Amino acid sequence: xxxxxxxxxxxxxxxxxxxxxxxxxxxxxxxxxxxxxxxxxxxxxxxxxxxxxxxxxxxxxxxxxxxxxxxxxxxxxxxxxxxxxxxxxxxxxxxxxxxxxxxxxxxxxxxxxxxxxxxxxxxxxxxxxxxxxxxxxxxxxxxxxxxxxxxxxxxxxxxxxxxxxxxxxxxxxxxxxxxxxxxxxxxxxxxxxxxxxxxxxxxxxxxxxxxxxxxxxxxxxxxxxxxxxxxxxxxxxxxxxxxxxxxxxxxxxxxxxxxxxxxxxxxxxxxxxxxxxxxxxxxxxxxxxxxxxxxxxxxxxxxxxxxxxxxxxxxxxxxxxxxxxxxxxxxxxxxxxxxxxxxxxxxxxxxxxxxxxxxxxxxxx
Amino acid sequence: xxxxxxxxxxxxxxxxxxxxxxxxxxxxxxxxxxxxxxxxxxxxxxxxxxxxxxxxxxxxxxxxxxxxxxxxxxxxxxxxxxxxxxxxxxxxxxxxxxxxxxxxxxxxxxxxxxxxxxxxxxxxxxxx
Numbered sequence: 001x002x003x004x005x006x007x008x009x010x011x012x013x014x015x016x017x018x019x020x021x022x023x024x025x026x027x028x029x030x031x032x033x034x035x036x037x038x039x040x041x042x043x044x045x046x047x048x049x050x051x052x053x054x055x056x057x058x059x060x061x062x063x064x065x066x067x068x069x070x071x072x073x074x075x076x077x078x079x080x081x082x083x084x085x086x087x088x089x090x091x092x093x094x095x096x097x098x099x100x101x102x103x104x105x106x107x108x109x110x111x112x113x114x115x116x117x118x119x120x121x122x123x124x125x126x127x128x129x130x131x132x133x134x135x136x137x138x139x140x141x142x143x144x145x146x147x148x149x150x151x152x153x154x155x156x157x158x159x160x161x162x163x164x165x166x167x168x169x170x171x172x173x174x175x176x177x178x179x180x181x182x183x184x185x186x187x188x189x190x191x192x193x194x195x196x197x198x199x200x201x202x203x204x205x206x207x208x209x210x211x212x213x214x215x216x217x218x219x220x221x222x223x224x225x226x227x228x229x230x231x232x233x234x235x236x237x238x239x240x241x242x243x244x245x246x247x248x249x250x251x252x253x254x255x256x257x258x259x260x261x262x263x264x265x266x267x268x269x270x271x272x273x274x275x276x277x278x279x280x281x282x283x284x285x286x287x288x289x290x291x292x293x294x295x296x297x298x299x300x301x302x303x304x305x306x307x308x309x310x311x312x313x314x315x316x317x318x319x320x321x322x323x324x325x326x327x328x329x330x331x332x333x334x335x336x337x338x339x340x341x342x343x344x345x346x347x348x349x350x351x352x353x354x355x356x357x358x359x360x361x362x363x364x365x
Numbered sequence: 366x367x368x369x370x371x372x373x374x375x376x377x378x379x380x381x382x383x384x385x386x387x388x389x390x391x392x393x394x395x396x397x398x399x400x401x402x403x404x405x406x407x408x409x410x411x412x413x414x415x416x417x418x419x420x421x422x423x424x425x426x427x428x429x430x431x432x433x434x435x436x437x438x439x440x441x442x443x444x445x446x447x448x449x450x451x452x453x454x455x456x457x458x459x460x461x462x463x464x465x466x467x468x469x470x471x472x473x474x475x476x477x478x479x480x481x482x483x484x485x486x487x488x489x490x491x492x493x
Contacts, residue, residue, distance in 0.1 A: 029403060033430070221403065225429060
């Protein structure tokens with residue numbers, strides 16, 4: 001039996017097409033994925049992301065624990081509410097999951113992927129060994145709604161005026177709690193907006209008020225095309241336990257300093273760096289006809305070294321660029337062009353730096 | 366509920382077949398198929414004069430989320446393809462039985478038409 005979020009009835013009311021996602025019955029779209037995508041780029045859309053796993057950490061050892069558990073360094077979180085994106089690595093430097101950690105009033109709040117929930121919690125518990133004063137609490141009673149787009153923040157303030165002051169004080173990548181609600185200026189779309197954690201019992205009324213304020217319900221389909229345009233990784237596609245963050249465009253999330261901080265996976269990453277990282281994650285824009293999809297082969301010309309091969313990790317049609325875009329893992333020496341094998345045809349593509357789109361505008365060359 | 370016009374024939378892989386006065390057939394994808402695919406963004410059509418067996422892959426339709434093969438519902442030769450659909454693939458969502466026809470075929474064996482489903486049988490197949 002698939003799990004349902006507290007917004008299940010609201011999805012049906014909005015004519016959602018529901019699909020199974022990591023054991024949850026979730027909306028894939030409410031009619032047109034492209035309409036939903038454009039709503040987020042042009043005004044405001046909302047996504048039920050209650051399936052994601054929220055874990056609160058408290059206790060005097062919480063900071064030391066997270067400095068060991070995460071490749072990024074929570075000591076960078078000086079300001080209250082500040083958020084940090086990080087990989088949680090295994091000993092081999094592979095990515096167990098990617099997550100956001102917020103510095104909460106007391107302790108930390110982590111948001112991890114739902115598809116990886118069981119192994120994440122197991123790994124987190126296993127690594128509690130050696131820490132005595134720490135408490136790890138999952139928060140399944142909290143729903144989470146992402147409201148994204150240039151008008152997203154204004155819409156939330158309109159329907160929740162009592163939170164306006166708190167929201168106005170938020171910098172990008174910062175969150176703030178108010179009673180049982182937690183407002184964070186984060187997202188997965190490349191637009192400004194909020195991710196709001198709300199008690200299950202209160203989420204349906206909040207959804208309804210946003211709906212009446214013309215915020216477009218958006219499904220997992222639009223969530224995927226938006227994040228891909230924004231150059232944001234999807235766990236399981238663009239990164240995995242067998243790929244290091246250095247090969248997944250996540251080198252910026254690895255805090256090497258201080259050198260004394262011995263986070264899990266550090267030794268493997270140092271060895272990889274010393275040996276030379278063999279691949280990189282890049283953006284592709286298809287120049288011919290067709291749609292790039294994950295696992296298609298990428299062929300690159302490496303000059304004197306002959307031909308190299310890479311692989312599409314995520315591919316789709318970009319509603320903003322109106323052509324196919326993809327992320328691909330390719331040899332480090334890849335230049336600015338490649339060929340993609342689309343069902344036996346070799347179609348030319350341009351190699352670009354990620355992201356493709358930010359704040360409604362194409363940013364790649 | 367998907368629209369299933371009663372004047373067309375159907376195959377289980379969700380293509381519709383319209384029998385023209387001259388005995389040729391026009392083929393497209395059903396309302397049920399476009400609904401399941403979601404926003405169609407790319408169509409690849411066969412070459413005119415290409416010959417296919419029944420159930421052979423002969424075209425591709427891609428929505429934002431996935432690629433899907435289109436099968437020749439009957440054996441025969443391609444006599445026309447809808448180039449306008451290549452330029453405006455979203456027509457497959459907007460008008461699946463009209464402007465968004467995919468291709469026309471000359472049948473190898475007109476008796477093959479007897480093997481197609483009528484609207485009632487196709488509706489039942491979609492609901493099962």
